[in-house]
Amino acid sequence: MTGFSEDTSAQVVAESFTGTPDPRLKQVLTSLVEHVHAFVKDVELTDAEWQQAIDFLTATGHMCDGTRQEFVLLSDVLGVSMLVDAINNRKSAAATDTTVLGPFHMVDSPPRELGANISLDGNGEPCVFAGQVRSSDGTPLPGARVDVWQANGAGYYDVQQPGVQPERNLRGLFVTDDDGRFWLRTVVPRYYPIPDDGPVGRLLAATKRHPNRPAHIHVIADAAGHAPLTTHVFVEGSPYLDSDTVFGVKESLIRPVTDVDDPDRARHYGVANPFRLIEFDIVLDRVVSNEVRR
Amino acid sequence: MTGFSEDTSAQVVAESFTGTPDPRLKQVLTSLVEHVHAFVKDVELTDAEWQQAIDFLTATGHMCDGTRQEFVLLSDVLGVSMLVDAINNRKSAAATDTTVLGPFHMVDSPPRELGANISLDGNGEPCVFAGQVRSSDGTPLPGARVDVWQANGAGYYDVQQPGVQPERNLRGLFVTDDDGRFWLRTVVPRYYPIPDDGPVGRLLAATKRHPNRPAHIHVIADAAGHAPLTTHVFVEGSPYLDSDTVFGVKESLIRPVTDVDDPDRARHYGVANPFRLIEFDIVLDRVVSNEVRR
Incomplete structure (x- = not known):
């Protein structure tokens, strides 16, 4: 050499x-x-900048423990996580867009019946979350699994507030009905800051970037013969939709919270009329021996 | 966005x-x-490789403490440290080549008289280390400071063996004489491995790279009106000269250990005749108001 x-x-x-x-x-x-x-x-x-980089990486490593992953946050705020998501989830134009998994899917969602209320603390404005899972040719997918988790009306996940929120608050694993439909009761999530008391927070402050993510509900949808899909539905009108600090927003994933006055639907969902509703249909690509059929 | x-x-x-x-x-x-x-x-x-990268960076951060800097080692074995050195030490063709500072200049070298013996543990083959500091136009530089540190004949620095080696073993800060010359007694250093019991060592193992650096003496030379220069002199014939794991070797910095039979020089250096000698002249660029004069 x-x-x-x-x-x-x-x-x-x-x-x-x-x-x-x-x-x-x-x-x-x-x-x-x-x-x-x-x-x-x-x-x-420069030599001084190299030393700053060494110090930044070291502090980032020292911030990591069993419940805090500062390097994932760094990857997130530099858009690397979303780029890896894009590269690994190329799909047909018909399929629902993907976005990042995020760090809060650290516990299994409990299986729940359709229509169950996943808000165990009642913190937030009640709403129904409902949709249909379909294949990219339009065929409904009965028996699809829909894994849902979200922050409460104060912007916190259960795992961030052990002892304050009930365990498995705002988490549920649902199975679609014969028509591929799912529905559940929850609350409208709030926007929230990613943890910003470490090196990544200092980086955001030095660049005048805020640490916030717009309000969203996480979804993983999975059906036999189809590629699993990890995404969010974003709440229309939430602050920070145009500046998500982890670059996770896609226009196609934004949905309104609508006011519904329909006694029959209220009865079907098991809520009082009128009610508020977020609707989100999910389209999956078929897989045939590891190839995505488009 | x-x-x-x-x-x-x-x-x-x-x-x-x-x-x-x-x-x-x-x-x-x-x-x-x-x-x-x-x-x-x-x-x-891939998603899995991204996770591996997160885990590697986290483990590297957790390996860092007051005496171990695993991110510096990572920078070193990826050649980033040497590239930063090259960018920040552009110089005239006449000036001595630079190389990395390394992690072992963590304590100040004690001021010593010319001819002093810096080997306090006597571990290694005795030799004289001598040279002249000159400006790039050939003018000798009296009063130049020459800071020297090295591993012993077993390949360890004093700071790696507290309680085993005497403090400040094999370190000395010398000032050149009226003719710009310095000389001191020491031992021939041995090649050594960088610390390889962490993530960087596992990276080297996975790529079938050895962790060794060829034998070398560190030098920082500094004279009024000149750009300070950080370099090594490498021992000709040492193993790993062609594969330094931190890419620090430059051909121009390799010097032989010569056998000298010269009673007058032996008397001058304060050693018995015959003796072994490493000679290394150092050429510095002048600086005029932060500009290097070539």
Whole structure:
């Protein structure tokens, strides 16, 4: 190994990985080195800035524990999580758009009957959340699983407030009926800040970015013969829809909370008339031996 | 903020930094996002690989403490430290080449008289280390400071073996004589592995890279009116000269350990004749109001 210079650095380092047994690891490291070296050269990183970067990464690592993942937050606010989501969820134009899983799906959602109320603390404005799961050719999908979790009307998930919120508050795993439909009672979620008392919060402050995510309900939908789909439905009119700090919003995923005056539907959903409703249909792509059929 | 996609991701995220008050921070973050997104797209990073990356960074952060800096090691083995060194130490062709500072200059070197023996534990083969500090036009530089530190004959620095090696073993801060010359007694250093019991060591193992650095003596030279220079002299014939795991070797910095039979020089250096000698002259660039004169 000789000839390390500004011009040759990435090549010299890439050569050190030529003996890597796993070809994918070799490919990833070679590309990583090319892009990281290109970044350092592009900005002509100073010694002091390099030291700042070392200190930032170290503080980010020290912030991580069993319930806090600061590197995931960093990936989120740099749009890396959403880019990985986009690359790994290419789909047909008909299928519902995906968005990030987020860090709060850390406990299993409890199985619940259609129409159940997942708001165990009653914190928030009551509403019905309902929709239909269909295949991309329009066929309804009975027996599809719809996993739902969300923050309460104060903007907190159950796992953020142990002892304050009931366990498994605002979580439920539902199965669609013979017509592919699901419905449940919940509350309208509130927007909330990602945890911003660590290095990522300081980065956001230094760039005058706010730490907030607009109000949303998380959904994972899964049906036999179809690609599982992880997404959110965003609440129309919520603050921060145009500046989600993790870049998760897609226009196609925004839904209004509508006022419904319909005694028959109220009876069907098991609520008093009139009521408020968020409707969100979900379209899944079929899979045939690991290929998505579009 | 709308329209996040594989094609637009870097641009959308860069736009989130437009309100950053510090223009340099804005520049660095914008470039970082461009290059990191380009990397993710280049390799089409999978969800599982993204999770591996999060876990690797977290483990690297958890390995860092007051005496261990795993992110610096990561920067070193990816050649980033040497690239930052190259960018920040552009110099005239006449000046001595630079290389990385390394992590072991964590204590001040004690001032010592010319000819002093810095080997306090006697571990290693005795030798004289000597040279002349000159300006790039050839003028000797009296009163220049030469800061020297190195591993012993077993490949360990004093700070790695507290209680085993004497404090400040193999460290010394010297001042050149009227002819710009310095000389001191020491031992021939041994090659050594960087700490490899953490995530960076596992990365090296997975890529079949060894963790070793060839034998070297660290030097910082500093003279009035000149740019300070941080470098090593590498011991000719040492293992790993062609594969330094931190990419620090430059051909111009390799010197032989010569056998000298010269009673007058032995008397001058204060050693018995014959003796072994590493000679290393150091050439500094002048600075005039922060500009390097070549």
